[in-house]
Amino acid sequence: xxxxxxYEGLAFVAVILLVFGYCHFRKIGFWSFIWKYLKWVSLAVxxxxxxxxxxxxxxxxxxAHCYFRGESMHANTxxxxxxxxxxxxxxxxxxxxxxxxxxxPGSSHxxxxxxxxxxxxxxxxx
Numbered sequence: 001x002x003x004x005x006x007y008e009g010l011a012f013v014a015v016i017l018l019v020f021g022y023c024h025f026r027k028i029g030f031w032s033f034i035w036k037y038l039k040w041v042s043l044a045v046x047x048x049x050x051x052x053x054x055x056x057x058x059x060x061x062x063x064a065h066c067y068f069r070g071e072s073m074h075a076n077t078x079x080x081x082x083x084x085x086x087x088x089x090x091x092x093x094x095x096x097x098x099x100x101x102x103x104x105p106g107s108s109h110x111x112x113x114x115x116x117x118x119x120x121x122x123x124x125x126x
Contacts, residue, residue: 003081004056011048015041062086069098 019041023030034041053060063079066086070077076089077098087095 004052004060007052007056008049011052012045015045015048019044066098 019033020030022028023033059079059081062084063081066077066079069086070088073088077086078089078095079086080095083097086098088098089095
């Protein structure tokens with residue numbers, strides 16, 4: 001989620017820098033331009049934010065889905081944008097993919113019984 005807010009902040013800075021560049025090029029005072037065209041500058045910032053939200057809509061949906069899935073399980077979860085998966089916190093404090101966690105609905109590993117290969121995926125042997 002922090003990455004989304006970083007993009008939103010960068011979009012705001014980009015709009016302000018574009019306005020500043022325009023004012024510098026046209027030899028207009030920056031603050032006088034802002035106050036004179038406050039409605040249009042605000043609209044440009046809103047359009048930039050909406051563009052970022054639309055571009056990140058899939059990750060925002062997945063993050064919200066992961067959050068509510070964690071709430072229903074009474075567990076701490078987070079969505080990793082880089083890995084593209086919902087992760088659940090283990091008792092040791094590390095995060096594992098929620099689909100691979102044992103005994104969860106929809107898990108592909110909870111029906112395998114006493115297979116040592118599936119255990120070694122979660123607890124690597126050095």
